[in-house]
Amino acid sequence: MAQNPESPESFVSFGEQGAQLTYGSYLRLPQLLDSQHLESDPPAHDELLFITIHQVYELWFKQLLHEVVAARDAMLGDRTGERLWWAQHLLQRVHVIERTLVQQVDVLETMTPQDFLEFRQRLAPASGFQSVQFRELEFVSGAKDPAYLDRFRGLTDDEQDRLRRRLDEPTLWDAFLAVLRAHDLPADDDEQVATSVRRTAHDRSSYAAVWALAEALLQHDELAASWRARHVVMVERMIGAKSGTGGSSGSAYLRGRLPLQYYPVLWEIRSRL
Numbered sequence: 253m254a255q256n257p258e259s260p261e262s263f264v265s266f267g268e269q270g271a272q273l274t275y276g277s278y279l280r281l282p283q284l285l286d287s288q289h290l291e292s293d294p295p296a297h298d299e300l301l302f303i304t305i306h307q308v309y310e311l312w313f314k315q316l317l318h319e320v321v322a323a324r325d326a327m328l329g330d331r332t333g334e335r336l337w338w339a340q341h342l343l344q345r346v347h348v349i350e351r352t353l354v355q356q357v358d359v360l361e362t363m364t365p366q367d368f369l370e371f372r373q374r375l376a377p378a379s380g381f382q383s384v385q386f387r388e389l390e391f392v393s394g395a396k397d398p399a400y401l402d403r404f405r406g407l408t409d410d411e412q413d414r415l416r417r418r419l420d421e422p423t424l425w426d427a428f429l430a431v432l433r434a435h436d437l438p439a440d441d442d443e444q445v446a447t448s449v450r451r452t453a454h455d456r457s458s459y460a461a462v463w464a465l466a467e468a469l470l471q472h473d474e475l476a477a478s479w480r481a482r483h484v485v486m487v488e489r490m491i492g493a494k495s496g497t498g499g500s501s502g503s504a505y506l507r508g509r510l511p512l513q514y515y516p517v518l519w520e521i522r523s524r525l
Contacts, residue, residue, distance in 0.1 A: 296370035298363045305360050312349055313385035319346050320392050320424060320472075327427035327465070330434065336461040339427075343468035350475035357482045365490050372491070381505075384411045391418035393472065394425040394514040425515060428469060435462055446521045453525055466518055473514040480509055 276282065287307065290299045319342045326339040384407065387400055396419055401412060422430075432439040437448035437459075449466050452459035484506035491503070513519055 291374040292371035298367040299371045301363055305356060308356065309353065310385055312353055313389055316346060316349055316389055317385060317392065324392065324422060324424050324427040327431050328422060330431065333461055336431065336465060340464050340468050343472060347471050347475055350479060353479050354482050357486050361486055361489065368490050382406060384414060387415060388418045392423055394423040395512060424469060428465060431462055431465060435459060442517050445517050449518065449521055450525060469515055470518045476514065484510065
């Protein structure tokens with residue numbers, strides 16, 4: 253027997269009288285807002301800002317991983333082209349989040365170098381270099397670096413396992429190559445890939461979805477580079493040429509990462525289109 257949609261059994265009570273979920277309980281706000289603990293004594297005013305910004309970054313990294321993995325899986329699982337729109341849609345969301353990451357640096361730069369120095373010494377040996385989610389994002393994007401596990405020995409067993417899994421997983425680039433092959437486009441080496449992508453560029457009536465994915469990946473690469481560039485300038489503004497709290501060379505290490513490209517083939521073909 254069909255249930256009356258207005259019967260008490262089917263009625264969902266919105267508002268405070270529902271009492272099952274609240275805004276705070278759904279978002280776990282008591283736990284979230286109790287996660288900012290200052291190390292400075294006496295408390296440095298800007299340490300809360302520093303902690304908040306970096307926690308927000310980690311939340312965005314979590315979301316980015318959620319999206320890029322889903323985009324990768326959509327490409328890997330697509331054989332007819334029906335799921336490519338979903339992968340492209342997710343990558344567009346990734347782009348918007350990455351622009352937000354760049355803009356958040358502006359908030360951090362409202363802290364002066366003097367204010368940062370009030371608590372910087374208490375951070376050692378913690379460092380942004382140790383962000384496991386950021387490394388996961390790089391690995392999934394295509395820049396796998398097994399040496400990271402050897403360079404940093406402070407990883408927990410769980411963090412090491414996560415990174416090893418990412419090293420073994422297909423990347424976004426692997427997924428894109430699978431898309432090319434699914435469209436009968438050769439992709440066995442870089443030259444074949446370049447030729448295939450050029451073909452999609454010049455025959456967009458036949459390969460519109462494939463070309464759009466190539467452009468979406470290039471945009472992801474460009475925005476990641478923009479974040480690295482913005483980050484290094486901010487670090488130089490804050491601490492100059494001082495070494496990092498985790499023992500790295502600080503801005504020198506970050507500048508050494510600027511030439512990194514996830515998809516060099518996609519950049520190289522720009523001069524050959």
